[in-house]
Amino acid sequence: MGIFSKLQEKIKSAIPRSVIRDLSEVLKPDQIVLDQAGLQAFETDALTAIQVLPFVVVMPESTADVAAVAKISHKYDVPMVPRGAGTSLAGGAIPTSNAIVVCLSRMNKILDIDLVNRSAKVQAGVTNLAISAAVDRDGFFYAPDPSSQLSCTIAGNIAMNSGGAHCLKYGVTTHNILGVKLVTAEGEILEFGGPFLDPAGYDFLSLIVGSEGGLGIVTEATVMLRAKPEGARPLLLGFESHEQAGDCVAAIIGKGYLPVAIEFMDKPAIKACEEHARAGYPLDVEALLIIEFEGATEEIDASFQQVLRIASQFNPVHKRIANTDEEAQAIWLGRKSAFGAIGRISEYLCMDGVIPLSKLSHVLSKIAEICSSYKFQVSNIFHAGDGNLHPLILYDANRTGEFQRVEKCGAEILELCVMAGGCITGEHGVGLEKRDLMTLQFSETDLINQMRVKLLFDPNWVLNPDKVFPLELAETFRRDESSLSDGEST
Amino acid sequence: MQDMLTPLVNRDLKDMILDAKDKGTSLEILGHGTKRMIGRYSEKNVPLTMRRFSEVTLYEPSELVISARAGTPIVEIERELKGYGQHLPFEHLDFSKLFETEPGYGTIGSLFATNFSGSRRLLKGSARDHLIGVKGINGRGESFSSGGRVMKNVAGYDLAKLMANSWGTLAVMTEVTIKLLPTPPSECTLFLYGLEEDIALEALRTAIATPYEVSGAVHLNKTHAFPCLEGVTYVQDKAVTAIRLENTPKSLAYRSEKIRELLSAFGELFYIDEPESKLFWQNMRQLAFLANRDDAIWRVSTSPQRAFQSARQIKKLVDSQVSYDWGGGLLWISTRGVADMGSSDIRRIIAQAGGHATLIYPGVDATQPVSPFHPLDPAHMQLTKGLKSMFDPAGVLNPGRMYDGV
Numbered sequence: 001m002g003i004f005s006k007l008q009e010k011i012k013s014a015i016p017r018s019v020i021r022d023l024s025e026v027l028k029p030d031q032i033v034l035d036q037a038g039l040q041a042f043e044t045d046a047l048t049a050i051q052v053l054p055f056v057v058v059m060p061e062s063t064a065d066v067a068a069v070a071k072i073s074h075k076y077d078v079p080m081v082p083r084g085a086g087t088s089l090a091g092g093a094i095p096t097s098n099a100i101v102v103c104l105s106r107m108n109k110i111l112d113i114d115l116v117n118r119s120a121k122v123q124a125g126v127t128n129l130a131i132s133a134a135v136d137r138d139g140f141f142y143a144p145d146p147s148s149q150l151s152c153t154i155a156g157n158i159a160m161n162s163g164g165a166h167c168l169k170y171g172v173t174t175h176n177i178l179g180v181k182l183v184t185a186e187g188e189i190l191e192f193g194g195p196f197l198d199p200a201g202y203d204f205l206s207l208i209v210g211s212e213g214g215l216g217i218v219t220e221a222t223v224m225l226r227a228k229p230e231g232a233r234p235l236l237l238g239f240e241s242h243e244q245a246g247d248c249v250a251a252i253i254g255k256g257y258l259p260v261a262i263e264f265m266d267k268p269a270i271k272a273c274e275e276h277a278r279a280g281y282p283l284d285v286e287a288l289l290i291i292e293f294e295g296a297t298e299e300i301d302a303s304f305q306q307v308l309r310i311a312s313q314f315n316p317v318h319k320r321i322a323n324t325d326e327e328a329q330a331i332w333l334g335r336k337s338a339f340g341a342i343g344r345i346s347e348y349l350c351m352d353g354v355i356p357l358s359k360l361s362h363v364l365s366k367i368a369e370i371c372s373s374y375k376f377q378v379s380n381i382f383h384a385g386d387g388n389l390h391p392l393i394l395y396d397a398n399r400t401g402e403f404q405r406v407e408k409c410g411a412e413i414l415e416l417c418v419m420a421g422g423c424i425t426g427e428h429g430v431g432l433e434k435r436d437l438m439t440l441q442f443s444e445t446d447l448i449n450q451m452r453v454k455l456l457f458d459p460n461w462v463l464n465p466d467k468v469f470p471l472e473l474a475e476t477f478r479r480d481e482s483s484l485s486d487g488e489s490t
Numbered sequence: 491m492q493d494m495l496t497p498l499v500n501r502d503l504k505d506m507i508l509d510a511k512d513k514g515t516s517l518e519i520l521g522h523g524t525k526r527m528i529g530r531y532s533e534k535n536v537p538l539t540m541r542r543f544s545e546v547t548l549y550e551p552s553e554l555v556i557s558a559r560a561g562t563p564i565v566e567i568e569r570e571l572k573g574y575g576q577h578l579p580f581e582h583l584d585f586s587k588l589f590e591t592e593p594g595y596g597t598i599g600s601l602f603a604t605n606f607s608g609s610r611r612l613l614k615g616s617a618r619d620h621l622i623g624v625k626g627i628n629g630r631g632e633s634f635s636s637g638g639r640v641m642k643n644v645a646g647y648d649l650a651k652l653m654a655n656s657w658g659t660l661a662v663m664t665e666v667t668i669k670l671l672p673t674p675p676s677e678c679t680l681f682l683y684g685l686e687e688d689i690a691l692e693a694l695r696t697a698i699a700t701p702y703e704v705s706g707a708v709h710l711n712k713t714h715a716f717p718c719l720e721g722v723t724y725v726q727d728k729a730v731t732a733i734r735l736e737n738t739p740k741s742l743a744y745r746s747e748k749i750r751e752l753l754s755a756f757g758e759l760f761y762i763d764e765p766e767s768k769l770f771w772q773n774m775r776q777l778a779f780l781a782n783r784d785d786a787i788w789r790v791s792t793s794p795q796r797a798f799q800s801a802r803q804i805k806k807l808v809d810s811q812v813s814y815d816w817g818g819g820l821l822w823i824s825t826r827g828v829a830d831m832g833s834s835d836i837r838r839i840i841a842q843a844g845g846h847a848t849l850i851y852p853g854v855d856a857t858q859p860v861s862p863f864h865p866l867d868p869a870h871m872q873l874t875k876g877l878k879s880m881f882d883p884a885g886v887l888n889p890g891r892m893y894d895g896v
C-alpha cells in the first residue's frame with residue numbers, strides 16, 4: 001500500500017456555519033478566505049501530488065488574531081493547520097477539508113534587532129533570508145540556511161527544524177532559536193525562552209522546534225545572530241568512485257577539519273546540473289564534493305592545502321579551488337540549481353534520509369539497486385558532512401500508478417537508511433508524507449511517548465491533526481488515553 | 491542513609507522503577523552524585539545509582555559521534571576522545587573544587603541531565619545542543635528512545651533534548667549519543683586588566699561581534715579573578731577581562747592581532763599562550779573563582795543587553811560579587827550575609843531583565859529555604875506538571891528535586 005493511500009480524512013459531517021460567523025467577528029473581511037479560487041491557493045504545499053481544499057483560510061495580523069482564531073477552533077472543535085510559505089516538501093501544510101488554515105505570511109515584521117545581545121525578535125511570517133538581510137550590514141547573519149530560504153518563513157523553519165548546507169558548522173534551527181511566542185490549541189498565549197541562553201526548567205523549546213505545527217502556532221521568534229565570517233570559498237573535488245569521495249569526507253572530518261559545508265553529487269546529478277547551469281563541473285567523474293571553508297583569505301588557503309593533502313590519498317581526478325568570489329559562485333551555482341535542473345528533465349520524488357557516513361558507499365549502491373529494481377533512475381545530491389541524503393527518484397507523473405510505485409521505492413530507501421543506523425528525515429520533516437514510515441524508526445512506545453507530549457499541548461488533537469504520527473496508532477492511542485483518564489478520574 | 495540501588499542492565503532498572511511505582515515509593519536518581527548539592531534533596535527517596543551503566547558503546551571519530559551508557563564516567567569518555575583529537579565542546583562544569591568532592595567524578599548521563607555548559611557555550615552551543623540521541627526508561631517503566639546516532643534527524647518530537655536539564659525527573663537515561671567536535675589545534679587568550687564592568691562588557695561585545703570566533707569571553711571581578719589566575723604568567727591584582735581564541739597557530743596570530751587593534755582603546759591587551767591559557771579556562775570550568783565556601787553562589791542566565799544594569803541593581807541591594815561569562819549572558823554571583831542568599835532581589839531583578847537564576851550553593855548564612863531553581867510562572871508550572879505526569883505519573887523519579895510537585 002502506498003504512503004498516501006492511507007490518507008483517511010475524517011471529515012466532520014457538518015462544520016457549523018457559525019464558525020465563519022465567529023471568525024468574521026474577530027477578523028477583518030480581507031483576513032478570511034472563503035472563495036473557491038482563494039482556497040485553491042492553499043490546497044497543497046511543495047508536496048504538490050496531494051491537494052485538499054481547506055474549509056476556510058485566515059490571515060492573522062497579530063498574535064491576538066491567532067489567539068482569537070484558536071479560541072474559535074477550540075469552541076467548535078475544528079482542526080487548525082498552521083501555514084507559513086507552504087514550501088514543506090513533506091506535506092506539512094496541506095490542509096484537511098475540515099480545517100481552518102492559519103496562514104501567518106502577513107505577520108512579516110522584524111520587531112527588534114538587538115546586536116548587543118546578538119539576537120533578533122521577528123514575527124512568524126518573516127522569511128529566513130530576510131533576517132540575514134536585515135543584519136547583513138552590521139556584520140551578522142542568521143545561520144540555518146534551507147535552500148528555500150528566500151521564501152520559507154521562520155515559523156515554518158521552527159516547525160520543521162530546518163537546516164541547510166552550512167549546518168555542519170552552525171547546526172540546524174533548534175541550535176539557533178532562543179525563544180518563541182506561541183498560541184496554544186485553546187487560544188492561550190505562551191512564551192518560551194527569550195533573549196538569553198538555556199531557559200529555566202524543562203526544555204520546551206526543544207519540543208516546539210520540530211513539532212510540525214502540532215503543539216501550537218508560533219507567532220514570534222527570538223533568533224540567535226552570529227558574526228559573519230570574513231570570507232568563504234569552496235573547492236571542488238572529483239572522484240572516480242563514490243567510495244573514494246565518501247572516504248575522503250570521513251578522512252577530512254576524522255583528521256580534525258570541520259568545513260562549513262561538504263556537499264556531494266553523483267554522476268547523474270553532475271550531468272543535469274552542468275547541462276543546466278554550465279558551472280564547469282567535470283563530466284567524467286562518478287562523484288563530486290564541494291567543500292567550503294570560512295575565514296580570512298590566508299586561512300581558507302591554508303585549509304584548502306590541508307584538505308588537498310588529505311584528499312590526495314583518495315586519488316581525486318579533478319581539483320578546482322575557487323580563488324575569487326566569481327569562481328566561488330560558479331561552483332555553488334551548479335549545486336544550488338541542482339533540484340531545478342533535475343526537475344527540467346523529469347518529475348522526481350525527493351527523499352530525505354540520513355545515514356552514518358561510514359555506510360555511505362554501501363547505502364549508495366543499495367539505493368541504485370532498489371531504484372533499478374523499480375526501473376527508476378535516481379540522482380543523489382546531499383549534505384555529506386552530516387550524512388543527509390537526497391536521492392531524487394525520477395518518474396513519469398503521467399503514467400497511472402507511477403506515483404504509488406515511486407512512493408514505495410522511496411519507502412524502501414528510507415528503510416535502508418534506518419537499517420544503516422540513520423533516520424527517515426534529516427530536514428524536511430515527517431508531515432503527511434512519512435507519517436506511516438515513523439514505525440520504521442520508532443517503536444510503538446517511542447511514539448506513544450511523543451504523542452503524550454502532543455496530548456499535553458493539544459488535548460483535543462486539533463492542531464495539524466493528521467500529520468507526523470501513523471493515523472491508526474494515533475487513533476488507538478487517543479482512544480486508550482481517553483478511557484484511561486475517564487477511569488482515573490472516577 | 492538508605493541502601494543504594496545499583497542496577498546493571500535495563501531490566502534491573504525497569505524492575506526497580508516498577509517496584510517503586512507499585513509500592514508508592516520514590517527514587518533519587520544518581521550518577522556519581524557530584525551534583526547532589528544542587529537542587530532539593532529528600533531523605534524519603536531511595537537512592538539509585540547509574541554508575542554500573544558504564545560503557546562506551548559506539549565511537550566513530552570520522553562521524554564525530556560517540557554513544558555511551560549513561561553512567562559512564564565523563565573522564566573515561568574524555569580519555570577516549572583525546573586519542574582522536576576530539577572533545578566535548580561545551581565545557582561542562584566541574585563542581586569538585588566547589589563542593590570539595592573528589593575530582594574526576596561525574597557521569598555522562600548527569601552531565602546532560604543538568605546541562606551546565608561552560609564558557610565555550612558562547613560559540614559552540616550547550617551540552618543539550620550536542621545531545622543527539624537518548625535511550626531511557628520513564629517513570630512508567632517504559633523503555634523509549636529518541637534521536638539516534640546521526641546528527642541531523644527531524645523525525646518526530648525531540649525527546650532527547652527534552653532530557654537535558656530535566657534533572658532525572660522525567661526519565662532515567664540509560665544511553666546517550668553525543669555529537670563531538672575536533673579539539674582546536676591551539677588556543678590563546680587576550681587579557682585586559684582593571685576595566686570597569688560596563689567597559690569590560692563592551693570590550694567583550696566588540697570582540698564577539700568580529701568574525702574571529704571568540705570561544706570564551708569573561709570578566710572576573712578582582713576577588714574572583716585571583717584564584718583563576720593561579721599559574722598564569724600575567725597575574726595582576728585587578729579585575730580581568732579575558733577573550734579566548736582557538737584555531738591553528740597561524741590563524742591565532744592573525745586573529746589576535748586583529749582583535750588587539752580593534753580593542754586597543756580599551757587598554758593594553760596581554761597575549762596569553764598555552765599552557766597558561768588552557769590553565770585559566772580550566773580554572774573557569776572548575777569554578778575556581780567561586781571557591782570561597784562561605785558565600786552562596788548563583789548562576790544566572792540573562793540578556794547580555796541588561797546584564798550590567800541588573801548586576802548593578804543587585805549589588806545595591808545585596809552584599810555580592812558579580813562576574814560575567816558568555817560575553818555578559820551568564821552571571822556568577824556570590825552573596826554573603828543574607829538569610830535568603832539574596833534570592834528575592836536577584837530573582838526579581840533577573841525576571842525583569844529576562845532570564846533565570848539557579849542557586850548552586852547555599853553558603854553559610856542561609857537560614858531561609860529557597861527554591862534552587864528559578865520559580866516558574868503559573869502557565870509554565872502547569873505545563874511542567876503536565877509533562878511530569880505524562881512521563882512519570884506516579885512521581886517515582888526524583889520527585890520535588892526541581893520543583894514542588896514535579
Ligand SMILES: Cc1cc2nc3c(=O)[nH]c(=O)nc-3n(C[C@H](O)[C@H](O)[C@H](O)COP(=O)(O)OP(=O)(O)OC[C@H]3O[C@@H](n4cnc5c(N)ncnc54)[C@H](O)[C@@H]3O)c2cc1C
Nearest residue numbers: 084085086087088092147153155156159162163213218427
Ligand atoms: C526548493 C525547496 C528546497 C528546500 N530546501 C530545504 C532545505 O535545504 N532544508 C530544509 O530543512 N528544508 C528545505 N525545504 C523544505 C521547506 O522549505 C522547509 O521545511 C521550511 O522550513 C518550510 O517553511 P514554510 O514557511 O514554507 O512552512 P510551510 O510549508 O508553510 O509549513 C511547514 C510546516 O510548518 C508548520 N507551520 C508553519 N507555520 C507555523 C507556525 N506559525 N506555527 C506552527 N507551525 C507552523 C506547518 O503546519 C507545516 O507543518 C525546501 C523546500 C523547497 C520547496
